[in-house]
Amino acid sequence: MSFTKRKVAILCPSYDGKVVCDFAVTMAVIFQRAAVERPDLELNLNFWMGEALLQKARSNLFGEAYDAGVDDIVFIDSDQSFDAQAFFDLIDHPVDVVGVPVPMKVEEERYNLRPEDPWKHSWNPYVNLLEVECIGTGFLRLSRAAMTAVWEQSTPYFEDKPRRLICDLQIIDGGLISEDVQLCKKLTDAGFKIFVDVAYTCDHFGVKKYEGDYEEFLRKRMEHELHNQTLAIGEQAAGA
Numbered sequence: 001m002s003f004t005k006r007k008v009a010i011l012c013p014s015y016d017g018k019v020v021c022d023f024a025v026t027m028a029v030i031f032q033r034a035a036v037e038r039p040d041l042e043l044n045l046n047f048w049m050g051e052a053l054l055q056k057a058r059s060n061l062f063g064e065a066y067d068a069g070v071d072d073i074v075f076i077d078s079d080q081s082f083d084a085q086a087f088f089d090l091i092d093h094p095v096d097v098v099g100v101p102v103p104m105k106v107e108e109e110r111y112n113l114r115p116e117d118p119w120k121h122s123w124n125p126y127v128n129l130l131e132v133e134c135i136g137t138g139f140l141r142l143s144r145a146a147m148t149a150v151w152e153q154s155t156p157y158f159e160d161k162p163r164r165l166i167c168d169l170q171i172i173d174g175g176l177i178s179e180d181v182q183l184c185k186k187l188t189d190a191g192f193k194i195f196v197d198v199a200y201t202c203d204h205f206g207v208k209k210y211e212g213d214y215e216e217f218l219r220k221r222m223e224h225e226l227h228n229q230t231l232a233i234g235e236q237a238a239g240a
Helices: 021-037 054-067 084-092 144-153 179-189 214-239
Strands: 006-014 041-049 072-076 097-099 122-124 129-132 139-143 155-158 162-165 170-172 175-177 194-196 203-205
Touching (some): 006 054, 021 041, 041 054, 054 072, 054 144, 054 162, 054 179, 072 084, 084 139
Parallel strands (some): 006 072
Antiparallel strands (some): 072 139, 122 129, 170 175
């Protein structure tokens, strides 16, 4: 009995045509496991190289996947590494938009979730995922429904074939609003929720390997804030 496979496109911009070794190894594991464990999937790995404008590279990759009629896309930057299981969990979550936290390339422990204040996020017990306002496109999955909503909101541009500016930069009140924020805004404007799987955290490569554990970071930050609030309440009570 034949069945239709679910088509998933992995989209990777790489302006200098390079990938880190850890990324390459993880991709090999993903395709090896999919061939054995997931006959329901048809995976395609797509790079866009030689384009210094990251937002254009992402938009071109998105356009090609959209034209190909894929069921899902997963943006994954080639300067990262992660547990291969994170990829399979991401595509199996019963939501339209979900990502994995990525450490920023700074010495202070920071991640690509916005707002950075953990109290601005909320836990969704129905899907066991963190709901946020915005997450970066370093490791982000969109369903076909989410893709269509973004496509319909985006400005057309034309080269060899029709394309749309899925990811863009914008200046608002003197501040530069990144492509990640713009994409998430289009999704939330269309009624989609942005989820994050905090069970995983990517490694991010720059001048060194930036590592982290967002779930542990979130727990410590919230415990610290609760402690400060308890102290403040105690001080108020003592002074009353």
